[in-house]
Amino acid sequence: MSWKLTLPCTRAEAETIDAAEDFGIDPAPVLMTTETVEDDTETWRLDAYFEAEPDDAAIAAIAALVPSAAGTPPQVEALGDEDWVTMSQAGLEPLHVGRFFVHTAAYADAVPAGARAFLIDAGRAFGTGHHETTSGCLAMLDRMADRDFRNVIDLGTGTGLLAFAARELWPTARVIATDIDPVAIDVTAVNATLNAVDRVELVVADGALSDDITAAAPYDLLIANILAGPLMSMAPEVAAIAAAHATIVLAGLLETQRADVVAAYAACGCSLEDVDRRGDWSVLRLTAGAERFVPTAPIDPKGRDGWALDL
Structure with missing residues (x-):
């Protein structure tokens, strides 16, 4: 079973997130950012995909990437047995x-x-x-x-x-x-x-x-x-x-x-x-x-x- 953690973010945060960040998690989560409202620099989303349920330390590490989301509880959900890597990339058009x-x-x-x-x-x-x-x-x-x-x-x-x-x-x-x-x-x-x-x-x-x-x-x-x-x-x-x-x-x-x-x-x-x-x-x-x-x-x-x- 895989897991997804979601937090809101801004465009500026999305563009500076380092996908190679070392979170001390093996395997590392896959990070995806998405514009949720067209041409709105403040309304973006960060999704982090994990192969196991993220613990408090992993959640805190992801939350630290998006200071604008301080005070917003992260959404953490189980994804079942889907191919989570392919699913995480489904929004990346060629x-x-x-x-x-x-x-x-x-x-x-x-x-x-x-x-x-x-x-x-x-x-x-x-x-x-x-x-x-x-x-x-x-x-x-x-x-x-x-x-x-x-x-x-x-x-x-x-x-x-x-x-x-x-x-x-x-x-x-x-x-x-x-x-x-x-x-x-x-x-x-x-x-x-x-x-x-x-x-x-x-x-x-x-x-x-x-x-x-x-x-x-x-x-x-x-x-x-x-x-x-x-x-x-x-x-x-x-x-x-x-x-x-x-x-x-x-x-x-x-x-x-x-x-x-x-x-x-x-x-x-x-x-x-x-x-x-x-x-x-x-x-x-x-x-x-x-x-x-x-x-x-x-x-x-x-x-x-x-x-x-x-x-």
């Missing part, structure tokens, strides 16, 4: 972006002819493609298919989806996918096997300072779908591993944060070339300077913000 079709197992038979399908089930890492930032990145990459990239890195890969898209678009390129969370790298490895994606190198790393990352630099395409604060604080280290005239795709930022993010990268010699705005979110394409950026001082990872997983 996404068709350019040549890519991103779907859960529930839509495995709905792949359009000629599309490159990626089976990405919701689970312990973000990046199903359904958030505006991830779908915007897919669209941005798809529009660059006629370019010739040789060395690609996806910083904060989450489920691996954007790295997989890069492998599809530039099959001869070296592609590296990194994440601060080992769980995300494990999920990416599983997803790579499920989707017959090969030759994507996986690295557990905090930011871009890992020896494995710097040794493979410079990169001519850099993708970072994280959050605005980390994007800004990481600007020098991202720019430092970029080749001259490299393309940098940044996402995870609100439109209201765009100017600050652009300014952080402009200070490192990068210029804004394109913006794909999706709702309140923006995906940026920048070009690195004509000469490789060299930081004027050593970068101390302890002095910059922590960063989040791919949305």
Whole structure:
């Protein structure tokens, strides 16, 4: 028997929930957020699916994700013997972006002819493609298919989806996918096997300072779908591993944060070339300077913000 815990939440909370949160529960719950009233930022819902009845500690851990629900008793219900993972994903409609079709197992038979399908089930890492930032990145990459990239890195890969898209678009390129969370790298490895994606190198790393990352630099395409604060604080280290005239795709930022993010990268010699705005979110394409950026001082990872997983 499986169980579902439901709490109300806001859109802002839904967009910052970390699906790879370590709750100390094995197996970890599957988290799903849903807009319950169209275009109402305050009326969303969080559903957490468990394989066993959640105890008080598990309920408290989920409730901590949605402060706006303080004082609201969570709804906890038994689901019987249904396939709870498939049921939890039933609300995730497939996404068709350019040549890519991103779907859960529930839509495995709905792949359009000629599309490159990626089976990405919701689970312990973000990046199903359904958030505006991830779908915007897919669209941005798809529009660059006629370019010739040789060395690609996806910083904060989450489920691996954007790295997989890069492998599809530039099959001869070296592609590296990194994440601060080992769980995300494990999920990416599983997803790579499920989707017959090969030759994507996986690295557990905090930011871009890992020896494995710097040794493979410079990169001519850099993708970072994280959050605005980390994007800004990481600007020098991202720019430092970029080749001259490299393309940098940044996402995870609100439109209201765009100017600050652009300014952080402009200070490192990068210029804004394109913006794909999706709702309140923006995906940026920048070009690195004509000469490789060299930081004027050593970068101390302890002095910059922590960063989040791919949305």
